[in-house]
Each structure stands twice: as C-alpha cells, then as structure tokens.
Amino acid sequence: MTPRWKFWLIGGLLIAVLAAAIYFPILRRRVKRAAKLQQQSEEQARRELTQPIVINPGDPRVKTKLFWASDTIDSTLVPVTVELPLSNDPVLRSKQVLNTLLAGPVDAELRTLPPDALLLAFYLLPDGTAIADFSEALATSIPSGIVSEQLAVNSITRTLEANVPQVQRLKILIHGQEVETLPDIWIWRKHLSSTRSRLNRRRSPRQRNPAGTNRRRQRRIRRLLRLPDR
Amino acid sequence: MVSPSQAPSQTQQPAAGTPPAASPPATSPQGGVAGSGGSAFGAQAQQAGLNIVVLDPAHGGTDPGARGTGGIRESEIVLDLVIQVRRALELQGFQVVQTRQGNENPSFDDRSATANAQRGAVFVTLHISSTGLPGTARVYVNSDLPPVADSNGLIPWDRAQAPFLGLSRAFGDVVQGYLTQRFKGSPDAAQTASVRQLRTTAAPAIAVEISSVTVEDRADLDRMAPGVADAIARGAAAFKPSYVVPNTRGALP
Numbered sequence: 001m002t003p004r005w006k007f008w009l010i011g012g013l014l015i016a017v018l019a020a021a022i023y024f025p026i027l028r029r030r031v032k033r034a035a036k037l038q039q040q041s042e043e044q045a046r047r048e049l050t051q052p053i054v055i056n057p058g059d060p061r062v063k064t065k066l067f068w069a070s071d072t073i074d075s076t077l078v079p080v081t082v083e084l085p086l087s088n089d090p091v092l093r094s095k096q097v098l099n100t101l102l103a104g105p106v107d108a109e110l111r112t113l114p115p116d117a118l119l120l121a122f123y124l125l126p127d128g129t130a131i132a133d134f135s136e137a138l139a140t141s142i143p144s145g146i147v148s149e150q151l152a153v154n155s156i157t158r159t160l161e162a163n164v165p166q167v168q169r170l171k172i173l174i175h176g177q178e179v180e181t182l183p184d185i186w187i188w189r190k191h192l193s194s195t196r197s198r199l200n201r202r203r204s205p206r207q208r209n210p211a212g213t214n215r216r217r218q219r220r221i222r223r224l225l226r227l228p229d230r
Numbered sequence: 231m232v233s234p235s236q237a238p239s240q241t242q243q244p245a246a247g248t249p250p251a252a253s254p255p256a257t258s259p260q261g262g263v264a265g266s267g268g269s270a271f272g273a274q275a276q277q278a279g280l281n282i283v284v285l286d287p288a289h290g291g292t293d294p295g296a297r298g299t300g301g302i303r304e305s306e307i308v309l310d311l312v313i314q315v316r317r318a319l320e321l322q323g324f325q326v327v328q329t330r331q332g333n334e335n336p337s338f339d340d341r342s343a344t345a346n347a348q349r350g351a352v353f354v355t356l357h358i359s360s361t362g363l364p365g366t367a368r369v370y371v372n373s374d375l376p377p378v379a380d381s382n383g384l385i386p387w388d389r390a391q392a393p394f395l396g397l398s399r400a401f402g403d404v405v406q407g408y409l410t411q412r413f414k415g416s417p418d419a420a421q422t423a424s425v426r427q428l429r430t431t432a433a434p435a436i437a438v439e440i441s442s443v444t445v446e447d448r449a450d451l452d453r454m455a456p457g458v459a460d461a462i463a464r465g466a467a468a469f470k471p472s473y474v475v476p477n478t479r480g481a482l483p
Contacts, residue, residue, distance in 0.1 A: 145359030
C-alpha cells in the first residue's frame with residue numbers, strides 16, 4: 001500500500017468517525033422521540049377503545065339505580081336513583097350504567113370504584129352471562145381489605161342487576177385475564193332465590209319465612225354464646 | 231379435586247411449641263381416632279370431631295397487604311396476632327396449624343391445601359382492613375357457591391367450600407357474636423363475601439378482619455389482639471359440638 005492510499009484511508013476513517021459523532025446524538029434523540037410517540041399512541045388507542053359510551057339523547061330517559069357507598073351506615077351500599085337516557089340494547093345499556101358508576105357520585109368519598117378504573121369491554125352471552133373487562137386499576141387501586149373489595153364488586157353486580165334484566169351472571173376480567181382474588185362468576189341473588197324457591201316449595205311456610213329464619217339464627221347465636229333469650 | 235373426608239398423604243404437623251397437655255392425645259391429623267379400630271375405607275361410619283384449627287395470617291413476603299400511613303403493614307400485624315390466637319386456642323385444647331410461620335407468602339392454593347390435609351379442622355384466615363370503623367372486627371364466610379357435582383365423592387377444588395357453607399356460617403356467627411361483645415360497632419352476625427382463601431377450603435372456614443391500618447398508633451391494633459384471640463378460641467370451643475365429621479370416604483358434612 002502506497003503512502004497516498006494510507007492518507008486516503010485514514011482521511012476516510014476520520015470523516016466516518018466525525019459523521020458518527022454528529023449522527024449518533026441525533027439518532028438517539030429520534031429513537032427517544034419514537035418511543036414516546038409509540039407510548040402516546042398506545043395510550044391514545046386505549047382511550048379511543050374505552051371512550052365513554054355516547055349517550056343518545058333520543059333514548060328513553062329511565063330511572064337508573066346506581067349503587068354507591070352509604071354515607072350513614074359504614075361499609076354498606078345504597079341505591080341512588082338518577083334519570084339517564086339508556087339504550088334498549090342490553091350490551092350498550094350495561095356499558096352506559098357501568099361507565100356512569102365508574103364516573104362516581106357527586107361526593108367522591110362515596111365512590112366504590114377507583115377513579116382511574118376503566119371499562120375496556122363488555123360482552124353478553126346468550127345464556128345471560130356477562131363478561132366485563134376492566135383496566136388494571138380496578139384490581140390495584142381498591143383499598144386493601146375484604147370490605148372494600150366486596151363493596152366494589154357488589155356495586156357493579158347490583159347496579160347491573162337493577163338496570164339490565166337480561167344479565168343474569170357476571171364474570172369480571174382485568175385486562176382480559178381472570179383474577180385469582182375475584183370469584184369465577186357472580187350469580188345474581190334473584191337467580192339463586194329462584195333456585196331456592198323451587199327447593200322451598202317442599203318446605204313448610206315457617207321454614208320459608210325469612211324473618212323467622214333470622215330470628216332463629218339470632219336465637220342460635222345467643223344460645224351458643226349462653227346469653228338469655230330476648 | 232379434593233376429598234372432604236380423606237386426608238391426603240401430605241399433612242402439616244402442628245408447629246413446635248404446642249404444649250403436650252393441650253393437644254388431644256388420641257387424635258391424629260390424618261383422621262379418625264387413633265386406636266379406635268376405625269378405618270377411613272371401612273363401611274362403618276366413624277365420627278370425628280373438631281380438634282384442629284388452621285390459622286392463616288394473610289399476605290406476607292412480597293405482599294404486605296393493607297398499609298397504613300404510619301408504616302403499619304397488615305402482613306406483620308396478622309403474624310403477631312396469630313401468636314395470641316394460637317395460645318388462646320391451645321388453652322381450649324385445640325391443635326393449631328399455621329399456613330405460614332414467618333414472612334413468606336404461600337399461594338392461596340397452598341394455604342387451602344394445608345387446611346384440606348387435616349381432618350376435623352376449621353380454617354380461620356386473619357386480615358386487617360384499610361377501611362371501616364377502627365376498633366371493630368368482622369367475620370366473613372364465603373358467598374354462595376354453585377352446587378357441587380358429587381358423582382364420585384370428590385369436590386372440585388375451586389368449589390371446595392360449597393358443602394361447608396352452612397357450617398362456616400354457624401362457626402362465623404358464633405365468633406362474630408363474641409367479637410361483637412368485645413368490640414362495639416361490629417356487626418351482629420357473620421357477613422358473606424368472596425374471599426379467595428375460603429373458596430378452596432374443604433372445612434368450615436371463616437375470615438376475621440379487623441379495622442383498620444388507618445389507626446395512627448399500632449398499639450391500637452395490638453390492644454385488640456387479646457380480645458380477637460379470645461373470641462376465636464371461645465367461638466371454636468362453642469362450635470365444636472356442632473361439627474361432626476363423618477369418617478366414611480367421600481361423605482360430606
């Protein structure tokens with residue numbers, strides 16, 4: 001190799017190093033910008049998917065029962081009746097009531113669901129089983145404890161039960177996945193009570209009397225605690 | 231699947247420290263009464279009673295459970311609480327098995343498996359809430375579960391609690407009664423809730439939840455411990471006569 005070739009080779013390498021030194025910071029900035037853009041797009045896509053169901057003003061306005069926490073009795077739910085234009089389509093109607101429930105009551109302290117929780121999808125199977133898919137916040141942002149978790153799930157099930165008669169059972173998913181701490185499936189009381197009423201037909205009227213059952217339960221507790229009967 | 235009346239081969243031995251006098255000497259965790267000549271596979275139905283209490287301090291390990299502003303961690307408090315409950319139960323003559331001894335977090339299934347491996351046991355899982363009126367205690371039994379398909383004497387694992395719901399409610403009501411005597415503002419009877427640890431437990435099972443980690447001083451919760459321990463122990467003793475375990479294979483309560 002002649003000295004002339006060496007000169008050109010070294011010159012070329014120097015130019016390449018210089019170009020790389022200039023280009024790499026630009027490339028790094030572009031990669032960062034692209035990553036940010038991708039993140040935004042994902043968030044945007046999620047928001048588009050979960051945007052609140054548009055309430056059609058043409059839909060009939062119906063009295064809707066929404067279950068939020070009671071401000072008088074600790075750890076209980078109370079129905080709050082509001083008038084909403086609700087669709088007759090059970091899936092759309094379910095999405096409308098659940099989104100209203102997620103939006104929360106006027107008094108934020110009476111919320112049962114985390115403010116950042118979203119309803120991602122809702123399906124209704126022909127047998128009356130509904131599948132509600134929520135964002136992760138439903139599982140992670142509820143205050144820890146049996147009471148608060150139960151209030152959250154009960155507010156969803158009781159609101160659906162009160163407003164969408166086609167829904168008989170509910171399965172709750174978080175981001176499309178089953179959650180171990182949530183039960184397999186929620187079955188409405190009315191569904192259970194209809195099963196029970198079939199069983200109760202064979203029982204005596206006294207056995208069917210719920211007030212009597214409660215009194216017997218209270219007597220049994222008092223007897224076990226060795227307290228005098230009231 | 232789990233068989234309600236036949237203990238699997240893996241059994242959890244009661245932890246060290248149990249006074250020999252306090253343990254029912256003639257009863258083995260595998261079931262039946264030792265020396266009685268009864269066989270779990272025999273046609274003759276032997277009767278076994280409640281003699282073991284499985285205590286489950288919730289959470290643990292990487293899962294601290296509810297956390298208070300003052301650094302209170304549910305997983306730590308329930309572990310301390312279990313020591314007092316254990317002592318009170320042993321004084322009543324029960325054997326006690328714990329699902330965890332230290333700061334580890336067994337899976338829900340492992341916790342249930344510990345209880346399902348015992349015969350004549352009840353299961354008590356202990357929690358501290360992050361809401362609710364401080365100074366109160368609530369007992370929960372599992373919500374209604376779909377009926378068990380019982381063609382071969384086995385219960386589906388995730389429905390294991392179903393045949394025991396009535397007994398769980400009776401046990402829960404008694405414990406709640408004692409807790410309400412101690413802690414004013416607590417409910418009169420056990421509540422129903424979906425508690426994961428209870429669903430897969432093939433025994434009378436309750437969850438006891440104390441309110442709450444929001445107290446400013448941990449001592450407020452520590453002061454509740456003796457009352458909670460006494461209520462659970464007295465509740466188990468009061469419930470004992472009403473819990474008779476059939477010894478026949480596949481038999482349900």
